[in-house]
Amino acid sequence: MKIFDVNLSTGRWPFRRLPQENLADLDAAVAKAGISGGLVRSLDAPFSLNINEENERLLEVCRPFTHLIAVPAVRPDFGLWRQITGDFAVLHPNYHSYSLLADETLEMVETLLNRKIIPLIVIREEDERGQHPLCKVPPVPADEINQLAAKFPDKPFIVLNAIFEYMNLTEPNIYLDFSFFESFPALKNPVEKLGCKRILFGSHAPFFCISAAKSKLSYDKLKFEDIEDITHKNMERILNER
């Protein structure tokens, strides 16, 4: 089974050391879990005052791992987003303190989409209950994501780290990774409400354990085609149809 993980990170998270923060260690864990490739973003970017430097570093560390795709961070108040190339760009509206509906954000997103770059919107990086007391970062509001996606109805948006039950992401062009999904069984509620075409395999490693993500595929209501959609076919469709 081919598995493409849309939610991997590397670098240094400022609040704690993560077991596989080094990309070689993460790659070994990913390979052991049978994951064939994935999207990697920078753990340093949410707090960096110079995301361009973090993007360059990310590109450099990912270079030896041809199956892992470095995803640069962009923000509307940091002009270098105009130079971004590739298939994906990641947005941290809460850590970078901007609204998805601000005029400069809309200009940035529209430009990215016109260049066929797919936006990844990270709702949160960690459970808010366990955040550092001097760094309480609320999740990105679902309402803003819905309104943004509605403005570009024929373009895909990938949302990472949504807690399904707390987030009503209604627009059909929004795709969600399942890293924070944990109903009982883990995929029951999302599959019943969204179907399998909008769900993507995402582990959120190294924050989360990869085995936990893989176990979600054992939900007995999933047919083989559903598992294929979640693990890689949905992403292939997004790339082909953007």
Next chain:
Amino acid sequence: MIYDIHTHNMQHQGCGILMEQARQHGIDRFLLLGDVLRYGEFPTAEEVSEINDDTIACVKECHGMADGFCFMNPALPPEFIRSEVSRCLQAGLKGVKLEISVCCRKPVMDTLMQELEKYDVPLLHHCWFKTVNKYAEESDPVDISILAKRFPRVRIVMAHLCGCGYRGVEYIADCPNVYVDTSGGQPENGFLQYAVKRIGADRLLYGSDAPCRDFGCQVGKVLDGGLSAGDLDKILYKNALELLKI
């Protein structure tokens, strides 16, 4: 073998789905802690008894696949606490579960703790270090360590390793009567490895918090820890069987 020390029998679900999902994920036996928030943070005596009646019935329904704990609100009258704990233990339940009715550093805990010491049965206590969304009487690892030192002969399971975090492990490190369960929270990487290094595998217990959490995700958290086979066996079942005298 896998023994899950932290599950809940919810009134609206029954035990069938718990057994079915447990089997699917290789969980051989589990501990039912009751539908502890059915009546909110401060249940009455009648409500506590109703929750315990359901747990007793569910344990029977599971035909040996489940054990159960008595749920309690420690702020209720001492005579009720004594009679309800006695009733539940006679019915086969194996310990007491506390949720968020009383911060456990308070003296009102004393009657219950004396009963636990008298019967030599363990306490499993909800616990979390929260930055936001903390309940008024919710206990954190500092509270647990104070309680554990006041009652050193009572074995206490501090729930939710990922919610307690590194600081939580540190607070109970010098309390040999405190165990920690791995239940709940997201399947975060790194906390279990730290806890094994700091307090050893003998005081750690696998738990899921199902059906609030998924068995597979929560077992994955333990299996991904890079632990030795011996430590895994202790965490997955041996410590639980010893604690519950099974």
